[in-house]
Amino acid sequence: MNNQFELPGSYKKWTWGLIIAGVVALLYGFIMFHPFAPVSHEGGDHVNSTRFWAVLLQNSAYWLLVVNASMFFICVTTMAMGGWQVALRRVPEAISSVVPMLGIITFLVLMGIVWGGRTDIYHWLDKAAVAKDPILNGKSGFLNPKFFTIWSAIAIVMWWLLGRKMRSMSLESDKHGTMDYETGKKWIWKNTVWASLYAVFFGLSVASTIPWLWIMSIDAHWYSTMFSWYTFASTFVSGMSLVALFIIFLKNRGQLEYVTEEHLHDVGKFMFAFSVFWTYLWFSQYMLIWYSNQPEETKYFIERIGTADKSGPYHFLFFLNLVLNFLCPLLILMKKGAKRNWTLITVMAVVIIFGHWIDFYQMVMPGTMKDHAEMMPFEFGIAALFIGLIMLGVGRYFTKHPLTAKNHPFLKESMIHHT
């Protein structure tokens, strides 16, 4: 087994470069965008005040759910008694170790919005409007600051604790020698139980309530029963792409000796399959609304695409979303050779992560920024901050812990894995 991994200098440079760029963007936003100015729905000068919170919400929700998706990947493969992923298991583990850091940031952002009374982000915060509005009034049992705060906090803490338990069991196994049959069986069973707990909670949070609360409630009148699944698919496919990127990074550094093209092929299959799954949900949501043509439902898409007479401000992004997240993965990743090609997977992983970032952008912005669809360097600066923080946390995990779970009972299965 190799000695402990040392991060290359260029990685550290990029990490801090991105974080510094992000902090500069954040400071610029603090000073120039007046994030704590009183909320105004008039637009004009105040629109950047809305932008500040909307961009932070988009980025923190997106990146948190992306890093959280890698723990979901570990848990589903554990529950399915998967063996192939063991050789690369430490990579999603490392990514999920960023959940606490991004979770705290996300929580702060959400609290800033909810308790700062940002009615331009969440319309349901406006007590006077809710009282007059039978629809919002009907939802107020769910959409109220108290429930929002408590449930968001529970969700983040549970992802954190259950994820930490999964990681600590994996790291614990490094300390002892190879497990015999009975110990191994017990250890796998323990892993399966915790993974199941995580998965159940994941279903209650990421696959249902959390996207409703954090993102769907921006368009407080509108609802879609498919929205959370659609958000989950979006973040899961980006999470798998992130896993692929870090695998390729470590492979380039001569680490992860047991990870081969066969494993890359399977990760590539996840990227391909979940891109198609995302499109399936995207389209199901779109088509049902288009077909039934109810004004309260079509409103969501009119804000984005516009009408037959006048195309909406988010027209371009809306279709760019579909091209980046459906057409590109479908046509490029379809062939077997593409999924086994390290360069192509790198490029596609970046495309998918960027594409779903755009997806989240067009989920958050139309309801908050209305017609001000112009993208500013600020958006990319904040994204850089989050990417830098992910790189920082993942890099720290890589240097602290062995990169191969060498005592995992299924390691052999992973080593001889053949797709």
Next chain:
Amino acid sequence: MAGGIKKFVVGSFDDEAVLFPAVKSVRKQGYKIHDVYTPFPVHGLDHAMGLRETSLHSAGFIYAITGTTTALSFMSWVFTKDWPLNIGGKPHFALPAWIPITFELTVLFSAVGMVLTFCYLCQLSPFVKKHHFHPRATDDLFVMAIECTDKTNDAEVQSFLEKAGAKEINVQHAETGWWIGRYDREQKLYKEVKDINQ
């Protein structure tokens, strides 16, 4: 479609783990493997036998885009040119509504097309018969048939297979292609070949 009658040395193995090295050593020795018949799909055997990657999936892709174009062009023609209907005030060119049908036709074309292509490639069809080298190839034996030429010394091949771990070895004269009919015709073929040889 007769491929002609040829002579084969047939070795039967009862273990997958013995079969793999045997396939490798037979190929290394330069003998021509006609085919290996297994009771279940053996992972990696195609690779060991040096078979080229199948093009079935490329065919599948072509069938799929044929399905896509068929569905889209037919529906466009019907609903915009041939018989435009007003359905709930929707535009005549109602693309979102057509996607499910387009998807289904894509899947249908590729699935049916690939099944038929697969049957064609494997020469499978009702009433089409092929020679069975060993009846237990469908049960528990891995059967390797080595094709002989005029120059092949079959005794040498037999002893080679025995060393490689074959449990049962024999020499067969068999039709390489397929024929339509019944298996009792195969018996007749045997007799004829035996008569010729004697």
